Amino acid sequence: MKKLDCLFVYPGAPAGKKNLLPIMPAGLLAMAAYLAKRAVNSAIISLPTALKGEFYLPGIIKDRQVKLVCIPAHWHRQAAGALALAARLKRAAPGVKIALGGYTASYFAAEILAEHPAVDFVVRGDGELPLLKLIDRLKAGGAGLAGVPNLAWRGKKGLVLNRVSYAASSPMLTDLGLAGLGFVLNRNPAPRRGVCFEDGMFTYVQARGCADNCSACGGGREFHRKFCGRRGVALKSAASAARDFAGLAAMGIKEIQLPLSPLSSDVYYIELLRQLMKRKLEPVLKVELCGLPSAEFLHCFSRAPGAGSKITIFSGSGSERVRRLNRGRFYTNAELMQTMRLAARLNVNVWTTFTTGLPFETRCDLQETGELIRGMRREFGMNRASVYAFSLEPGSPLFETPEKYGVKLRRRALADFLDQRGKYDMGYATEHFTEKEIVRNLKFLEKIARG
Ligand code: B12
Ligand code: SF4
Numbered sequence: 001m002k003k004l005d006c007l008f009v010y011p012g013a014p015a016g017k018k019n020l021l022p023i024m025p026a027g028l029l030a031m032a033a034y035l036a037k038r039a040v041n042s043a044i045i046s047l048p049t050a051l052k053g054e055f056y057l058p059g060i061i062k063d064r065q066v067k068l069v070c071i072p073a074h075w076h077r078q079a080a081g082a083l084a085l086a087a088r089l090k091r092a093a094p095g096v097k098i099a100l101g102g103y104t105a106s107y108f109a110a111e112i113l114a115e116h117p118a119v120d121f122v123v124r125g126d127g128e129l130p131l132l133k134l135i136d137r138l139k140a141g142g143a144g145l146a147g148v149p150n151l152a153w154r155g156k157k158g159l160v161l162n163r164v165s166y167a168a169s170s171p172m173l174t175d176l177g178l179a180g181l182g183f184v185l186n187r188n189p190a191p192r193r194g195v196c197f198e199d200g201m202f203t204y205v206q207a208r209g210c211a212d213n214c215s216a217c218g219g220g221r222e223f224h225r226k227f228c229g230r231r232g233v234a235l236k237s238a239a240s241a242a243r244d245f246a247g248l249a250a251m252g253i254k255e256i257q258l259p260l261s262p263l264s265s266d267v268y269y270i271e272l273l274r275q276l277m278k279r280k281l282e283p284v285l286k287v288e289l290c291g292l293p294s295a296e297f298l299h300c301f302s303r304a305p306g307a308g309s310k311i312t313i314f315s316g317s318g319s320e321r322v323r324r325l326n327r328g329r330f331y332t333n334a335e336l337m338q339t340m341r342l343a344a345r346l347n348v349n350v351w352t353t354f355t356t357g358l359p360f361e362t363r364c365d366l367q368e369t370g371e372l373i374r375g376m377r378r379e380f381g382m383n384r385a386s387v388y389a390f391s392l393e394p395g396s397p398l399f400e401t402p403e404k405y406g407v408k409l410r411r412r413a414l415a416d417f418l419d420q421r422g423k424y425d426m427g428y429a430t431e432h433f434t435e436k437e438i439v440r441n442l443k444f445l446e447k448i449a450r451g
Contacts, residue, residue, distance in 0.1 A: 004064040005040045005135050008032065009057065009071055011085045012048035012194075013078040019048035020423075022194035025074045025102055026205040027127065029180025029196070030168070034128040036179065040135055044184045047085075049194030051187055058092035066096055067138050070131065073112070074102025076218075076394055080418040083116050090118035097138060101127045103218060104417070106164075106227045107394045109152040111414040113159055122152040125228030126208070129166045150229065164229035168208055173236040178244050181251075190253065201257040201286055202248055206241050206272075209233040210262045212290065212328025214316070215359055215405055218393025220328070227395055233262040242275035245283055254306065257286040264290075264329050266297040273297075273304040282306040290314050291329035292339050293350075302346040310349035313339075317358055318369030326358045333372055337379070344380060352376070356445055357389045357438035359398055359405035359430050366441050370448045377451060387445040389438060391420075392427030406431035 008031070010024035024046045032042045045055050061069065069089055073082035082105075086098045100112060101123040109122040123130045130150040137144050145153050149166040152159070184195060192200050209230045213220040224230035245256060258269075269287060276283070285305040293301070293311055301311065315336060316327040324330050336352070343350035354369050376384040392398075394417065398405040411417055411427040420427065424442075426435045433441065 001064055002041060004043055004060075004066045005139070006035060006042040006068045006070060006131065007060065007064075007066045008042065008044040009069060009085065009089075010044070010046045010048070011071065011078065011081040012046075013075070014048075014081050019194075021075055021078045022046075022048035022191075023198055023203060024195060025072050026196060026203060027074075027102075028070075028072065029178060029183075030173075030176050031070075031127045031131055031180070032183040033176050033178075033180040035132060035135070036183070038132055040132060042183060044180070046184065046186055046195045049186065049188060049191040054187060055185070057089060061089070061093045061096050068097045068099055068131075068135055070099050070101065070127075072102040073100045073105035073108075076104045076417045077391075077420065079104045079108075079414070083112070083119070083418070086116065087118040097121065099123055099131070099134065103223075103227070104394060108414040108417075109161065110159055113152055113154060115414070120153070124150045124152060124161075125164045125230065126150070126166060126168045128168060128172075164227070167224075167228055167230040168234050170234045170236070173206075173208070173234055174240045176236075177240070178247055198257055198259075201255040201284075202253050203257050203259055204241070204244070204248075205260055206258060206268075207233055207235045207260055207262040210260075210328075211264060213397060214290070214328050215326040215398045216355075216357075216390040216393065216396050218396040218399070220397065222397065222400075223395040235262065235268065238268060238271040238275050241272055242279055242281065245276060245281055246279055249281055249283065255284040255286075255308075257288070259288045261287075261289045261291065266291075266294055269293075270297050270300050273300040277304050285309040286312065288312045288314065290327070292331045292335060293343075295342060298339070298343055298346055298348050298350075302348050308349075310351055311343070312351045312353055314353050314355075316355055317361060317365055318354055318372035319361065319365035322358055322361045322365045325360045337375075340376065340380070340384065350384070352385045354385055354387050354445065354449075355389055356387070356441040357426065357430065357433065359407055360432075361430065362432050366444070370445060373445065373448050383449060383451055385449050387442060387449050389426065389442045391423070391425065398428070402428070410435070 008028045012019040013021040035042045071082045073079040097120045099121040105122050106124040133148040150164045151162045209224040316323045373385045408429045424439045429435050
């Protein structure tokens with residue numbers, strides 16, 4: 001059996017028999033592909049959808065002489081699961097080194113190393129080059145860790161946070177492709193929800209970073225600058241994304257979700273649709289946008305993708321005042337409705353998603369959101385909206401400067417995030433609503449959306 005330098009294990013967020021966050025970070029594919037190109041062997045195991053008894057991790061670590069186990073603590077709701085797995089593996093295989101990475105680990109790197117002895121390293125921000133260098137150093141006996149970019153580690157004199165100087169560039173992302181899929185060890189690498197799939201759609205992440213800085217988002221411009229060392233958005237070229245889609249089609253994967261719109265302009269999507277048409281590819285697409293699609297994009301969308309495709313617009317609040325105060329990409333409700341009318345004329349399925357619990361939202365604003373959802377139903381004869389609430393995201397603007405947003409935080413430290421329970425554990429209250437009221441407001445809007 002081939003030796004493994006590095007084993008990625010995604011634990012999800014175990015909750016009894018269920019696993020609440022079954023999708024692993026797309027970056028694991030990128031890192032495995034990057035390492036393979038440089039002759040470093042790695043493999044990926046995604047535990048939430050693994051079959052019963054499919055993986056005995058201590059056995060794999062021993063048999064394949066794994067040097068480094070890499071565990072994502074990416075989403076804060078799965079950080080507790082990541083730390084529990086690290087502790088379990090360290091007990092079972094004390095010689096193996098364990099690294100954590102991902103957004104939440106990047107934010108809490110110092111706390112993780114100070115409070116969780118099972119974790120040897122935390123990689124802050126992007127992991128490709130840091131892991132390559134770290135594995136190189138480990139193979140050579142473990143000296144020279146100060147030269148590994150983005151690495152947090154325990155030195156002789158205490159904790160060392162190396163500078164976050166590496167962030168993947170656009171040409172690098174363009175170059176990577178989806179070779180990483182070949183390193184997934186799960187017998188079922190394409191479940192309906194898990195590995196890289198959400199509701200049967202492959203979640204294709206074409207970029208890193210965001211040009212905007214919405215108040216409640218833990219992946220905006222400033223988060224990426226401060227905690228991932230990213231200056232500007234890194235974007236895979238549309239031509240190479242179309243090439244990846246062709247590869248997915250060849251594997252029988254025809255439903256693709258694009259869950260990130262890092263730029264306010266939709267020029268990228270228009271170019272991607274053109275590339276798909278050129279290649280005569282017709283995947284079922286779900287494009288998620290934080291801003292409004294242009295008329296040109298809607299026209300292209302009506303011609304290009306497969307039946308069942310849709311666009312989802314994340315609109316924030318239904319109140320223009322609250323949207324303006326919280327979201328980077330602003331538009332009026334009239335513009336939103338005009339866009340939806342054009343989409344309806346073009347037979348493009350456009351869906352909206354609203355949120356409640358944003359800073360500055362009052363009871364009146366909540367009613368406005370409800371009214372907008374009702375108005376859409378009246379005009380289009382069917383429901384066009386869903387609702388969700390952001391729980392507190394570490395590193396988001398409202399987490400970093402709560403006073404600016406008039407919010408009170410109940411969670412600040414890593415330990416607070418590890419203690420959270422369930423999807424209604426919001427972690428903050430606004431000037432106008434307590435946590436309980438935010439949840440109540442969410443349920444109120446959900447009821448309206450259901451009709
Ligand atoms: C794309 C996306 C998704 C996609 C994910 C697709 C995928 N397979 O990764 C989908 C739509 C599925 C999704 C779902 C969710 N998301 Co999301 N998502 C994003 C988004 C828009 C972009 C993420 C991104 O750019 N990834 C870039 C990719 C290529 O890199 P990566 O996967 O992050 O991996 C790199 C590094 O992070 C690092 N790394 C990651 N893991 C590890 C592990 C190790 C050991 C190492 C060394 C390095 C490392 O190295 C990688 C390569 O360089 C961000 C917002 C933003 N603008 O950032 C929110 C965001 C990440 N999501 C968020 C949330 C909350 C969620 C959900 C929990 C929402 C929900 N309530 O259901 C779910 C979780 C689903 C699950 N796990 O089952 C939050 C996370 C905040 C936090 N710290 O927890 C963000 C920041 C948005 C927000 N609301 O603030 N999401
Ligand atoms: S909500 Fe969307 S536009 Fe706003 S910062 Fe997050 S990813 Fe960017």
